[in-house]
Amino acid sequence: MNGRFGGRRAVVTGAATGIGAAIARRLADEGAHVVVADIDAQGAGEIAREIGGTAVKLDVTDPAAVHAALGGEPFDVLVNNAGIDDWGWFTDVTPQRWRRLLAVNVEGTFACTQAVLPGMQRAGYGRIVTVSSEAGRIGSKGDAVYAAAKAAVIGFTKSIARENARFGITANCVAPGPTETPMVQSIREKDGKVLAAMIAGTQLNRLGTTGEIAAGVAFLAAPEASYVTAETLGVSGGMGLGA
Ligand SMILES: NC(=O)c1ccc[n+]([C@@H]2O[C@H](COP(=O)([O-])OP(=O)(O)OC[C@H]3O[C@@H](n4cnc5c(N)ncnc54)[C@H](O)[C@@H]3O)[C@@H](O)[C@H]2O)c1
Numbered sequence: 001m002n003g004r005f006g007g008r009r010a011v012v013t014g015a016a017t018g019i020g021a022a023i024a025r026r027l028a029d030e031g032a033h034v035v036v037a038d039i040d041a042q043g044a045g046e047i048a049r050e051i052g053g054t055a056v057k058l059d060v061t062d063p064a065a066v067h068a069a070l071g072g073e074p075f076d077v078l079v080n081n082a083g084i085d086d087w088g089w090f091t092d093v094t095p096q097r098w099r100r101l102l103a104v105n106v107e108g109t110f111a112c113t114q115a116v117l118p119g120m121q122r123a124g125y126g127r128i129v130t131v132s133s134e135a136g137r138i139g140s141k142g143d144a145v146y147a148a149a150k151a152a153v154i155g156f157t158k159s160i161a162r163e164n165a166r167f168g169i170t171a172n173c174v175a176p177g178p179t180e181t182p183m184v185q186s187i188r189e190k191d192g193k194v195l196a197a198m199i200a201g202t203q204l205n206r207l208g209t210t211g212e213i214a215a216g217v218a219f220l221a222a223p224e225a226s227y228v229t230a231e232t233l234g235v236s237g238g239m240g241l242g243a
Pocket of ligand 1: 134
């Protein structure tokens with residue numbers, strides 16, 4: 001196999017569409033065998049067929065199912081990408097809504113990481129990349145719980161990096177800015193002004209593409225990123241500077 005990921009096995013969660021699908025394509029293009037894991041079985045199947053990978057129907061909020069699906073086989077790369085947003089002013093957010101948001105974005109990351117770590121530790125090698133968000137670093141109007149969830153995975157990642165350095169495992173985050181995906185399309189439909197404000201918050205004054213985010217993830221997931229751990233790489237058109 002050619003490419004940076006030749007002979008490597010990777011699992012990408014939430015890979016049926018959007019950023020996750022772009023990551024799966026990118027890793028496969030560079031030689032990885034990719035497990036396309038998503039709650040959307042049909043979408044996962046389509047991407048897996050396209051890239052010659054394996055589809056797994058997986059709800060990351062179900063730890064037992066995650067362990068059953070990912071715990072048995074060794075992976076070189078885990079990309080925790082599955083995530084949901086639920087835009088709304090915080091005064092309107094119910095406990096039910098915030099629990100769902102935390103369950104997918106935070107607990108899903110815990111479950112997938114816990115499922116693959118023992119195999120990586122035995123192998124003495126691993127790359128864990130978690131898709132956070134600039135919202136987790138600078139906050140975001142109408143996205144308070146989402147921002148909290150994305151900050152949580154950054155703290156989690158730094159701790160996993162500390163615990164697992166001795167096993168040759170790195171753990172890093174990518175913090176995308178607003179990126180053209182179905183998630184952003186739903187924000188556009190709810191309130192176009194909110195999306196315009198997000199775009200204005202970037203220095204490059206545009207949405208990112210899924211391919212641009214995938215390139216950042218691939219860098220951190222590659223064997224050569226061996227001296228990079230506990231970092232959060234902004235792929236956000238300069239949004240991390242703040243307004
Ligand atoms: N699009 C953006 O502007 C943006 C910006 C910053 C961060 N992000 C983050 O990037 C990641 C991908 O976002 P996207 O825009 O591609 O989203 P998307 O909504 O387009 O795709 C998300 C994917 O995750 C899957 N998914 C949702 N819940 C799941 C669950 N419980 N188990 C398994 N899979 C599940 C969906 O089926 C879908 O395929 C998310 O973590 C998101 O928070 C996105």
